[in-house]
Amino acid sequence: MHNYDFKTYIKADFGINFKNKKMNFLFFLRNKKFRLLYIFRLSSKLQRSEKKNIFFKTIRKILATYYNSLQHDFCCELPQATEIGKGLNLPHPYGIIINHNTVIGDNCTILHFVTFGNNVNKGNDNLPVIGNNVVFGAGAKIIGPCNIGNNVKIGANAVVVTDIKDNCIAAGVPAKILK
Structure with missing residues (x-):
């Protein structure tokens, strides 16, 4: 930052x-x-x-x-070392878990029970990198290594394990691009 x-x-x-x-x-x-x-x-x-x-x-x-x-x-983990851009929106900040090495851009909305973590089989440093203006639906799981572009919407309870390009909507388990 x-x-x-x-x-x-x-x-x-x-x-x-x-x-x-x-x-x-x-x-x-x-x-x-x-x-x-x-x-x-x-x-x-x-x-x-x-x-x-x-x-x-x-x-x-x-x-x-x-x-x-x-x-x-x-009941959340929002480590002080996490790089989070300005305009962080937490409508209901309950149950949010963020790995301290995750990078989150500006103007992101994170709903309750969202998790940002890593796949330990791919290494402890392979974490998500989140762009600007991203909305995470309730219960979404973002498992790195993955990059999420700008202006993206992630559906409720989606499990993101791959990259999501700019201006997309993704949902499902595992998350697929809908639009």
């Missing part, structure tokens, strides 16, 4: 998830999904930070502990 600008990312995430709401501290306190996104972006920024002093190490540990409790509440 080049030039990770926290404010730009959090504004894009907020705008896509909470269109008509006003971002403020009270909203942060009341909305657990916003806290999950905010703490994910903040911990990702701090993890990429070059600062190694005791203050930043302490803040990172406190945030990591709080972030882990949020993940536990949503």
Whole structure:
């Protein structure tokens, strides 16, 4: 992720998830999904930070502990090291599992119980690479190595094990291109 600008990312995430709401501290306190996104972006920024002093190490540990409790509440795994572009839309962030080496582009929508992983028979580093403006239906499984292009829609409960080109709709087990 080049030039990770926290404010730009959090504004894009907020705008896509909470269109008509006003971002403020009270909203942060009341909305657990916003806290999950905010703490994910903040911990990702701090993890990429070059600062190694005791203050930043302490803040990172406190945030990591709080972030882990949020993940536990949503029964999801959204590792701080994951490269996810701006405009991440999580309408229902329950049960989402993302391998920490997966790369996800801008403006992606991930519904509940979606998994991004790898086929261990093909190596631990062979993970999915996701383009921009991709929508993942509920329960979809994306098993790398595979590349998913831009402007793609993956159907509910689809199992993607091969590449999907730009501007396609895919569904089924295993996923096939429908359009």
